[in-house]
Amino acid sequence: MDTDAALAYLADTLGQVVYTRWTLAAIKGRYASLADAKVAHPAVMRHLLDHAVVIEYWDRGRVRTEAIDDAPPPEAVLQRVLHTHRRRFKVSPGAGLPAATGEPIRDTTALVTVPQPLIAWLARAGRFVNAMSATNTLGVGDDAQAVVLFLRDRAGRSPHTLRAYRAELRRLVGWCEQQQLGPLSDLTRHDLLAYRQALRKASHDTAGDHSRKVSEATQARALAVVASLFRYWTETGYVTANPAAGLVRGGRSRASFAPQRMLPPALLAACDAWVTAAIHDDEALVTARRRAIWTLYRYAGVRLVELVWSDDAQLPKLEVDDGECWTLHVLGKGRKTRAIPLPALCVPILKTYRQLRGLPPQPGPYEHAALIHGFKGGSLHSSGLYDEVKAIFIAAADRLEKTDHASAERLRAASPHWLRHAYARTLVVDHRVPLPAAQALLGHASVQTTAGYAKTDLSRLRAFVDATFSAPRRT
Structure with missing residues (x-):
């Protein structure tokens, strides 16, 4: 050969x-x-x-x-x-x-969880496909291959983005099957407007036979994915026209963004207490690693995947300046780097973890070691990071089960991203950090997303009013 x-x-x-x-x-x-x-x-x-x-x-x-x-x-x-x-x-x-062999290319990183009937449904070409034209720069002739290339180019940088895009494409295909439409490259503008209207009322749940109400945030995400798909197909010449042009109204999703999944300070303190108390000499490295992971998600507000090591970018990494101040450098969405100053309380925890790994207490300028290591070698991936944080939530919930069942259930439902929401809320609401500064720390593309954390409930508004119009002191 x-x-x-x-x-x-x-x-x-x-x-x-x-x-x-x-x-x-x-x-x-x-x-x-x-x-x-x-x-x-x-x-x-x-x-x-x-x-x-x-x-x-x-x-x-x-x-x-x-x-x-x-x-x-x-x-x-x-x-x-x-x-x-x-x-x-x-x-x-x-x-x-x-x-x-003649079968369409299937990117195993993109469609591995998509069932075979959906693959067969996608493996067709609609009337708007530019299959035989030289302007079709994708070089494919059916929707299955074109969807794979779209997911690879537009969603392949993050497994969570990839999972969300796949879910929204399955939602669209489920609706097309219900309406006896398709393939995707055969949909007209009228069809997509009808899909948008269906999202506003009720959406067919492809995982079951029942219908459920779709939130405004889910509607916005679903339409954004559809608009991105057809824009990509149009720009690459796979289809001759973009039926999704103008489908998404600019700024609606960010303007309506108001995060709800976050933990109150009392539950965060309960998790902090468990992490501090959970020290065992026989598993010192295991405990130190878990404390380091918790500290970085808790006090840096990073996304889950931003603590996953990247060989190409050599990130994430820690940097210490001449004033003994520590900074975390990460690779964010769109492969944009971001520097996040760490509070002083993180330093001893990170130093202890590094020493138990056999590294110097402080990182050197030319260090090329994974920030969070795996016990079987290499670095800890997103699933392992998720499991570490989830274990803390569950352990803290077990402590609260007998005295506060509702709080225990809320902790069990939490995920690492809730810590990012709590970090952002602490910056924007509790300490009133200017929105541009909070945007830079969080790595948001739009300041409108950052401003979503400033939305408050009635009890907080009442506290603001009471503090503002309290009786003046007598002199």
Whole structure:
């Protein structure tokens, strides 16, 4: 088998990196300047500073970059890719090369949880598809493949965004089946307006046979995903027109944003107390890691995935300045970096955790270690981070069960994102931090989202009024 030819074929067919050898000469031949190369391949350029040959290869849904001595052999990568896409390719006995089976490309990171009937439903082309035109830059001819590419490009950066996009696309497909419409590339503007009207009244629940009322926030998210899908298809030339143009009214979702899922200070204090008391000498590292995770989510207001290590960006990381002040640097939505100053109470907890890991108490300027490590090696992923925070909520709930059943149930329903809401509410309402400053700390794209935390209930408004118009003191 000609391995190089097979790898080149797979890279061209899948439209992604499979196995690429990089040298400084190859970089100079591909890009006009080294600055352009650094923007396109930062990890490759970083490795080329120390190694003559660098390999960029596909590994379980991610592109990794290693020196040639540390990278797996090309044959191993080829077998791994063929196994993952075994329903898409088969090895030709004559030429010894992989050949397409004729099935549509299925990105396992995007549609792995979508049932087969939905795949079959999507694998069609409507009247507005630009299938045979040179202007169809996606190069696909049915909705199933076009949806995969949309999810990869617009939602692939975050597993939570990906899950939300898939759910909204399933909601749209469920409504189309109910109305005997479809495929998606066959929908007209009239159809999408009818879908918007159906969302306002009641939506068909694809997970069951009953109907449920859809909140305004869910309506806004559902329409935003639909508008994003058709805008992407139009911009890439997959469809000839955008039937969803103007479907979403600008600013409505952000203006109506008012977070409800957050914990009151008393329950946060109960969790803090459990975390502080849960110290066991025989599991010192386990306890220290959990305390570090809780502290960062509690006092940095980060999203769940922002504590997951990124090889390419070398984030998240801690930085200590000359004044002994600690700063957390994370990679936020849209791959935008953000610096979050940490309060002093976080420092001893993080130092203890680092020392138990065998690291210096303070991070150095050139440290390249995962912020939160995994006990089996590497870094702790989002599911592990979620489980750690959830364990704290459940443990604190067990303590409150006998004395306050309602609070215990609220803690059991909480998720790590509730800590982000509580952090934002503390900034905006409790301490009246200016909205632009709070926006920068939270990494919101719009200040309207940050302003949503300033919305208060009647009891808080009453406290403001009483404090403002209290009887003046006698002199």
